[in-house]
Amino acid sequence: MTADIQPTYPLTKAQAEEIASLHEADTSELEGRLKDLSETCQSNCTTGFSKCTTHQNEMRKLYQTAYTAASSGRWTSYRPEEYTQDLKKMFDAQASIEKINGRVRKEKLQHIKDSQCTFGPGDHPTAKKIKMRAAELRGTATPQSDIDSYITEEEEKLLSALTSEEQEAQAEYDKSKSEDEKYSYLRTYACTSQPTDTPRDIELRQKWTKLFENKVPYSEILPVVEKDIADAKSNAQILENRLADLRNAQAANNKAKAAKEESKRKQADDAIRRCCSEGCGNVCELNGPNADLGCERCFALKEEGALQDYSWFCSPECAKTNAGSHNSRFHSA
Ligand SMILES: [Zn+2]
Numbered sequence: 001m002t003a004d005i006q007p008t009y010p011l012t013k014a015q016a017e018e019i020a021s022l023h024e025a026d027t028s029e030l031e032g033r034l035k036d037l038s039e040t041c042q043s044n045c046t047t048g049f050s051k052c053t054t055h056q057n058e059m060r061k062l063y064q065t066a067y068t069a070a071s072s073g074r075w076t077s078y079r080p081e082e083y084t085q086d087l088k089k090m091f092d093a094q095a096s097i098e099k100i101n102g103r104v105r106k107e108k109l110q111h112i113k114d115s116q117c118t119f120g121p122g123d124h125p126t127a128k129k130i131k132m133r134a135a136e137l138r139g140t141a142t143p144q145s146d147i148d149s150y151i152t153e154e155e156e157k158l159l160s161a162l163t164s165e166e167q168e169a170q171a172e173y174d175k176s177k178s179e180d181e182k183y184s185y186l187r188t189y190a191c192t193s194q195p196t197d198t199p200r201d202i203e204l205r206q207k208w209t210k211l212f213e214n215k216v217p218y219s220e221i222l223p224v225v226e227k228d229i230a231d232a233k234s235n236a237q238i239l240e241n242r243l244a245d246l247r248n249a250q251a252a253n254n255k256a257k258a259a260k261e262e263s264k265r266k267q268a269d270d271a272i273r274r275c276c277s278e279g280c281g282n283v284c285e286l287n288g289p290n291a292d293l294g295c296e297r298c299f300a301l302k303e304e305g306a307l308q309d310y311s312w313f314c315s316p317e318c319a320k321t322n323a324g325s326h327n328s329r330f331h332s333a
């Protein structure tokens with residue numbers, strides 16, 4: 001599986017150490033060969049090393065081999081393919097060694113930046129802050145050695161603030177040398193469920209587990225995991241907003257329900273038989289001796305369909321006193 005995994009930033013401590021020691025060995029080997037070459041030239045040629053075409057060509061070959069050779073475990077293996085292509089083109093185009101060295105230095109600086117400032121999936125929030133600050137410092141005139149010691153100091157502070165469990169996990173990660181180990185670290189980090197997992201988190205972990213099972217390269221999984229985490233955060237915000245909307249809708253619904261209840265109550269109120277005597281308005285009894293006291297003519301008209309409502313009286317007294325005026329108002333024609 002290792003071959004499938006493209007080397008990716010951030011580096012583990014073990015990877016950074018391996019890169020540094022290989023780089024040191026490579027550099028001293030190249031320097032040794034260059035020294036031998038110039039000595040050979042000095043003892044065999046009369047033109048002087050810088051003007052000797054034969055040995056200048058050999059020197060170019062030494063640089064070319066050192067810069068473009070297969071680079072497993074070296075910092076160049078973390079760089080995009082374009083970098084090696086660029087160098088090959090420069091050698092083919094007979095660019096000066098100074099120019100080529102300049103290109104290498106530029107890429108090396110970018111490599112240092114990427115290794116110091118790229119977020120890892122399991123980064124502690126403080127570790128992220130350190131990386132952001134380091135990236136900021138790189139934009140200033142701060143010397144590289146100051147940035148290096150800033151990072152070392154802050155990382156030590158952070159490490160001592162971690163729980164022993166976290167320290168153990170960090171040590172385990174720091175030790176992993178191969179992309180394969182880093183892959184399994186990421187897998188463990190991404191796919192192990194936590195007691196605090198939301199249903200969405202559980203879904204995401206299932207999705208990530210599938211990616212790992214399908215051996216999707218680390219460099220492709222990393223952005224997916226990071227995007228999912230960011231989305232989950234904004235989803236939580238959306239959910240919060242939706243809940244607020246829901247609460248508002250619920251409140252509106254309750255208000256509408258209350259209004260409906262009120263109008264129902266009013267209708268029921270209206271259904272109460274009110275005495276039709278002018279100026280009375282008493283509620284008529286529905287049971288008892290005074291129930292169903294009403295105007296006979298209105299009854300008849302209502303039965304014929306000519307009237308909508310009966311006319312009720314609250315008491316025999318009201319009926320007696322007001323029958324006359326009722327008749328003259330409603331039945332005089
Ligand atoms: Zn020579």
Ligand SMILES: [Zn+2]
Pocket residue numbers: 295296297298299311326327330331
């Ligand atoms: Zn009547």
Ligand SMILES: [Zn+2]
Pocket residue numbers: 275276277280281282313314315318319
């Ligand atoms: Zn009455």
